[in-house]
Each structure stands twice: as structure tokens, then as C-alpha cells.
Amino acid sequence: MNKTKKKLSKLSRTNIISVSVVAGVVILIGGIALNSLSPVNYDGFVFAPSTNVFLKAVKSPQDIYHYQLTKGGKALQSSSGTSPSIIMSKGNLVQIHLINEEKNQLDNPSKHNLNIDEFNVHIKDLSYFQSESVTFLADKTGTFDYYCSIHPGMKGTITITE
Secondary structure, eight states, X not given: OHHHHHHHHHHHXXXXXXXXXXXXXXXXXXXXXXXXTSOTTSSSOOOSOEEEEEEEEEEOTXXXXXXXXXXXXXXXXXXXXXXXXXXXXXXXXXXXXXXXXXXXXXXXXXXXXXEEGGGTEXXXXXXXXXXXXXXXXXXXXXXXXXXXXXXXXXXXXXXXXX
16 A cells, blocks of 8 residues: 555656646746737737748848848848838737848957837847847837948838828
8 A cells, every 4th residue: 555655646746747847838938929929119918910020131242231131031132232111001010030140250240230219129239140039019100210220321211101
């Protein structure tokens, strides 16, 4: 009878550990999901699908820093040195994903960031191949600049339509 008690206590300890691990994973995934629903310019959650914008920070063959739209890692525009104009509808939840793909030079490592002041969007300085995402609610209409504070010529526009 004593052996049966030990087996039961061992089994229940294993079950408790398993349930704890599963609960921890669920809480982690839930936290990440809720964070993506919490725009930087809004106090609360927005339960809506987000419009994803994938941008790369690159340098053109003419040595001009700019942003480049991508899909699946492939450029959607030529590397002419101009950043894209982005158009969204008011009320959209927008998630911008930025990756720095401008290779570092040993003597002059290049960092990039992205800012849209009107929507409180500020992506930190990213070194080569670092990335960051930010979510905001397009709650104003108009045309707004997005830019890199490190490279003043690296900018584009985002237009929010009614």
C-alpha cells in the first residue's frame, strides 16, 4: 500500500509540473497576442486584424539611405533611393515591421530607426539585421512623414484616408 501512495504522489507531481508548463506557455502566448493588440497611441486593446507593413532600411546603389517595402523578404520596389508612400484607411490597426538590412562597414556601422511623431511611433536604433515591430491605430486623417532620426534624408509619407 505504501508503494501505491508513492506512485500516486509521483504521478500527481508530474501532472502538476505538466499543467504548470502548459499554463505558462498559454500565458506567454496570450501576453504576446495582447501586446500586438495594444497600439502605442491608444490606451487599451483594439480587437481587429492589423494591416502589416514590412519595411527594410537599405542603401541604394547611389549611396542613398531609404526604406523599402517588402513582402516575403523580397523588395516590392526598385532600389532607387526613395522611400515608399504608404496609404491606409482611418480606423485601421497598423503594424509596421522594420529590419535594418544595410550592411555594417567595419569603420562606420550604420544604424536605422523609424518614427511617426503624430502616432507616437518610435522604433529604436537597429543595428545590421536587427528588427522591431510597432502597432498603432490610424485615428487621424492626413499625410504624415515617417523618418529615420539618424539619417535626415531617409523619409517617406503615410497617408491616412477617410
